[in-house]
Amino acid sequence: MGRIIVGRQPVVEALRAGTQIEKILVLQGVHGRIVQEIRSLAQDKDVPVVEIGRQEFRESASDATTQGVIAVIATQQQYVELEDLLSIPTGRNQRGFLLILDEIEDPHNLGALIRTAECAGVHGVIIPKHHSASVTSAVAKASAGAVEHMAIAEVTNVSNAIGRLKENGYWIVGLDAVGDKLYTGVDYKTPTALIVGSEGKGIRRLVKEHCDFLVKIPLHGKIESLNASVAGGLVMFEVAKQRTTN
Numbered sequence: 001m002g003r004i005i006v007g008r009q010p011v012v013e014a015l016r017a018g019t020q021i022e023k024i025l026v027l028q029g030v031h032g033r034i035v036q037e038i039r040s041l042a043q044d045k046d047v048p049v050v051e052i053g054r055q056e057f058r059e060s061a062s063d064a065t066t067q068g069v070i071a072v073i074a075t076q077q078q079y080v081e082l083e084d085l086l087s088i089p090t091g092r093n094q095r096g097f098l099l100i101l102d103e104i105e106d107p108h109n110l111g112a113l114i115r116t117a118e119c120a121g122v123h124g125v126i127i128p129k130h131h132s133a134s135v136t137s138a139v140a141k142a143s144a145g146a147v148e149h150m151a152i153a154e155v156t157n158v159s160n161a162i163g164r165l166k167e168n169g170y171w172i173v174g175l176d177a178v179g180d181k182l183y184t185g186v187d188y189k190t191p192t193a194l195i196v197g198s199e200g201k202g203i204r205r206l207v208k209e210h211c212d213f214l215v216k217i218p219l220h221g222k223i224e225s226l227n228a229s230v231a232g233g234l235v236m237f238e239v240a241k242q243r244t245t246n
Contacts, residue, residue, distance in 0.1 A: 003072075003073040003136075003137060004060070004061055004070050004071065004072055004073065004137045005019075005070070005071040005073060005137055005140050005141070005145070005148075006061055006065070006066040006067075006069070006070050006071075006137055006140075006141050007065065007066060007067050007069065007141045007144075007145075008032075008034040008035065008038065008067045008068075008069050009034065009144050009145055010071075010140050010141050010143070010144060010145035010148075011024065011038055011069050011070075011071045011145070012034060012037060012038055012041065012145065013144065013145025013146065013148050013149065014071050014073075014140075014145055014148045015038065015041040015042060015045060015047070015071075016041065016148075017145075017148035017149050018045075019071075019073065019148050020073065021042075021045075021047045021071050021072065021073060022047075022072045022073065023047065023048045023049070023050055023071075023072050024038065024042055024047060024048070024049045024050070024069065024070070024071050024072070025050055025052055025057065025060055025069070025070040025071075025072065026038075026039075026049055026050070026051050026052070026068060026069055027051075027052065027053075027054065027057045027066075027068035027069075028051045028052065028053055028054070030067075030068035030069070035068070035069065038069060057070070060072075061137075065141070079135075079152055079153055079154040080124070080151045080152065080153050081153060082126070082153050082155060082161055082164060084124075084151060084153070085098060085123065085124035085126065085151055085153050086164075086165075086168055088123040088124055088151060089123045089191070092123075094123070095189065095190065095191050095192075095243070096123055096168075096169075096170060096191035096192070096193075097120075097121060097122050097123050097188075097191075097192055097193075097194075097239060097243075098122065098123060098124050098125070098126060098165065098170070098192070098193040098194070099113065099117045099122045099124075099125045099126070099193070099194050099196065099232070099236070100125075100126045100127075100158065100161070100162070100193055100194065100195040100196070101113060101125060101126070101127050101128075101132065101195075101196055102128065102158060102195055102196065102197045102198065102203050102204055102207050103128060103131045103132050103197065103198045103201070103204065104127070104132055104133060104196070104197075104198050104228060105131065105132060105133050105198060106133065106198075106199070106228075107133045107136060107138040107139045107142060108138070108139075108142045108229075109133075109142075109199070109227070109228050109229045110127070110132075110133045110135075110139050110142070110143075111138070111139040111140065111141065111142025111143035111144075111146075111147070112142055112143070112229035112233075113125075113196065113228070113229045113232050113233075114139070114143040114146050114147055114150050114152070115142070115143040115144050115146040116229065116232065116233040116236055116237075117146070117150060117236060118143075118146035118149050118150050119146075120233075120236035120237050120239065120240045121240050121243075122150070122236060123151070124150065124151040124152065124153060125150055125151070125152045125153070126152075126153050126154075126155055126158070126161055126193075127152065127153070127154055127155075128154070128155060128156075128157075128158050129154050129155060129156050130156075134154070135147055135152060158204075158207050159206055159207060159210055162193070162207070162210045163210070165193050166210075168191070169190070169191050170190075170191045170192065170193045171190050171191065171192055171193070171212045171213070172193050172195065172210060172211045172212050172213075173186060173188075173192060173193070173194050173195065173211065173212065173213045173214075173215055173235075174194075174195040174197075174203050174207070174208055174211035174213070174214045174215070175194065175195065175196050175197070175203070175214075175215060175216075175217075175231055175232065175235055176197075176202060176203060176208065176214040176215070176216060177202065177216060177224070177225060178214075178216065179213070179214035179215045179216035180213075180214055180216075181213055181214070181215050181216070182215065182216060182217075182218065183215040183216065183217050183234065183235045183238055184238055185215070186213050186215055187242070188238065188239040188242045188243065189242055189243060192239060194232070194235055194236065194239065195207065195211065196228055196231065196232040196235075197228070198228065199225070199227065199228045215235065217231055217234055217235070
């Protein structure tokens with residue numbers, strides 16, 4: 001079986017996005033408004049919906065939180081090229097906003113960051129080919145289906161990708177616990193690429209050296225750091241706020 005998307009909302013988003021779905025498996029006896037929406041969207045797109053028993057369903061996906069719905073995708077996640085990401089804001093006549101995820105290895109964090117990026121108006125996400133979670137069914141579910149709407153580029157060398165972004169007028173902003181600027185103290189109205197590093201390690205030193213700004217989020221409690229997806233979300237929505245405020 002090909003790549004699967006599990007969970008009701010992720011499957012809805014995959015259908016809406018026009019993802020090439022081979023079939024949808026529904027556990028017998030599962031009903032509800034979203035399940036009916038899935039059936040309706042699938043019918044509109046000529047995607048077969050197959051009801052199966054509990055044993056067969058468990059064999060199709062071991063994830064206990066499938067919510068009784070699985071979409072089977074014929075192919076693996078299709079990554080785009082870096083140049084494709086650069087063309088997206090140009091085609092929309094917008095200032096570029098990209099997210100670089102430096103070695104985010106937790107699938108749930110990766111999914112959550114992609115979900116927030118889609119909601120904040122990010123044009124595309126860049127992830128390293130090595131030492132990073134790839135876009136799997138777990139990531140798709142954690143993103144609530146946002147991976148089906150987000151252009152994602154997988155690159156061999158993050159530093160080289162940053163160099164290409166700079167050639168195209170992007171300012172590179174790294175999120176760092178000891179950054180010299182507050183995250184609210186940078187002008188994000190120019191083309192911007194935000195870098196979020198992994199929990200614990202943060203942004204790698206060589207990647208950090210390519211940043212134009214290192215920004216921090218002030219903390220007022222006893223815990224020394226935020227979850228990577230929460231921290232990234234704060235900065236992404238600061239960018240969104242600045243771009244929508246006159």
